[in-house]
Amino acid sequence: MKSLNPQIHLVSRPVGEPVVDNFKLLELPLPDLQDGQVLVRNHFLSLDPYMRGRMNEGKSYAQPQPLNQVMLGGTVGVVAASKYAAYAEGDTVLTMGGWQHFCVLDANQRGSLQKVDARQIPLSAFLGALGMPGVTAWYGLVKIIAPKPEETVVVSAASGAVGSVVGQLAKARGARVVGLAGGAEKCRYVQEELGFDACIDYKQHADVKSLSAALKSACPDGIDGYFENVGGQILDAVMSRANPFSRVAMCGMIAGYNGEPIPMSAPQLILINRMKIEGFIVTEHLDVWPEALKELAALLTAGRLKFRESVSEGLASAPEAFLGLLKGRNFGKQLVRLI
Numbered sequence: 001m002k003s004l005n006p007q008i009h010l011v012s013r014p015v016g017e018p019v020v021d022n023f024k025l026l027e028l029p030l031p032d033l034q035d036g037q038v039l040v041r042n043h044f045l046s047l048d049p050y051m052r053g054r055m056n057e058g059k060s061y062a063q064p065q066p067l068n069q070v071m072l073g074g075t076v077g078v079v080a081a082s083k084y085a086a087y088a089e090g091d092t093v094l095t096m097g098g099w100q101h102f103c104v105l106d107a108n109q110r111g112s113l114q115k116v117d118a119r120q121i122p123l124s125a126f127l128g129a130l131g132m133p134g135v136t137a138w139y140g141l142v143k144i145i146a147p148k149p150e151e152t153v154v155v156s157a158a159s160g161a162v163g164s165v166v167g168q169l170a171k172a173r174g175a176r177v178v179g180l181a182g183g184a185e186k187c188r189y190v191q192e193e194l195g196f197d198a199c200i201d202y203k204q205h206a207d208v209k210s211l212s213a214a215l216k217s218a219c220p221d222g223i224d225g226y227f228e229n230v231g232g233q234i235l236d237a238v239m240s241r242a243n244p245f246s247r248v249a250m251c252g253m254i255a256g257y258n259g260e261p262i263p264m265s266a267p268q269l270i271l272i273n274r275m276k277i278e279g280f281i282v283t284e285h286l287d288v289w290p291e292a293l294k295e296l297a298a299l300l301t302a303g304r305l306k307f308r309e310s311v312s313e314g315l316a317s318a319p320e321a322f323l324g325l326l327k328g329r330n331f332g333k334q335l336v337r338l339i
């Protein structure tokens with residue numbers, strides 16, 4: 001009898017907020033391994049905000065997640081069987097293994113999987129600080145904001161996978177760093193553990209005026225760089241404190257991922273302050289990944305890059321954990337342990 005592979009499919013598209021019924025857990029037989037293929041046992045699945053966008057059908061920078069197929073997603077795992085010479089049983093690998101226990105990969109296709117050395121660094125870190133979120137932080141900070149020492153950098157979703165790295169990279173470059181996060185516990189972590197100069201609990205501020213006042217006291221010299229993960233009122237408040245020639249790295253706008261309107265109330269500030277606002281998609285900048293990963297690995301092994309993970313247990317927990325990520329229930333990089 002063939003082995004079964006538990007997996008989660010997207011079975012309907014959400015209208016507004018996703019619900020667990022958009023997903024279905026199935027057990028399908030594993031296909032036989034062909035020449036050139038590798039079988040990987042996924043150990044950790046990464047849950048990421050971009051998955052919400054792919055659940056929609058409309059036009060975007062990436063293809064929609066197809067219905068009735070395994071949910072796409074980054075994974076780290078161990079090669080369980082190989083019919084491709086470059087990979088051997090027991091190799092630790094990073095791949096887009098999806099929401100499932102096992103994945104079969106065509107190893108001769110460029111970029112389909114990549115060996116990672118998990119002897120010194122925990123395997124899960126290759127999905128977070130030493131993976132796509134870490135490189136995202138690096139790209140937006142280094143290539144778009146490019147902070148000078150003494151400048152002030154603000155980052156939203158500061159305790160999260162991307163935001164936490166942004167702040168630590170900015171501190172390493174001598175900037176003053178101010179985070180925005182939801183709740184006292186996250187703010188305490190951002191300041192005390194990650195070493196940000198200040199962190200504002202945006203949930204304590206009901207409107208732009210109040211948040212803007214909090215930013216004024218946390219950023220007495222104004223804001224030179226903003227790493228945007230959220231959008232909406234938070235962006236408006238930051239814009240109201242932005243300095244001339246400030247730079248904004250438009251990384252994500254999670255406040256609008258379920259279709260909520262997130263208008264920008266004062267776009268004239270872009271002109272008045274001669275601001276640079278640049279959006280980016282990290283997977284379109286593969287050329288910088290080696291440089292970014294080199295710096296991130298060096299900081300991590302020197303103990304200068306800290307990270308935190310929210311690990312939910314078992315494949316069946318993935319839909320709830322994903323919905324939680326969109327509501328800020330995660331505290332650090334959201335993962336699912338699959339083994």
Ligand SMILES: NC(=O)c1ccc[n+]([C@@H]2O[C@H](COP(=O)([O-])OP(=O)(O)OC[C@H]3O[C@@H](n4cnc5c(N)ncnc54)[C@H](OP(=O)(O)O)[C@@H]3O)[C@@H](O)[C@H]2O)c1
Binds near residue numbers: 163181
């Ligand atoms: N451009 C790219 O290539 C790229 C690549 C990776 C990620 N991203 C973007 O980067 C951002 C952060 O991703 P991540 O993986 O690091 O996620 P994350 O920060 O680990 O988790 C998401 C966080 O967003 C905050 N959040 C959720 N809903 C919110 C709302 N309505 N208003 C304000 N904050 C809200 C929550 O933190 P609080 O509890 O603090 O509110 C939540 O913990 C996302 O926007 C993502 O789409 C972009």
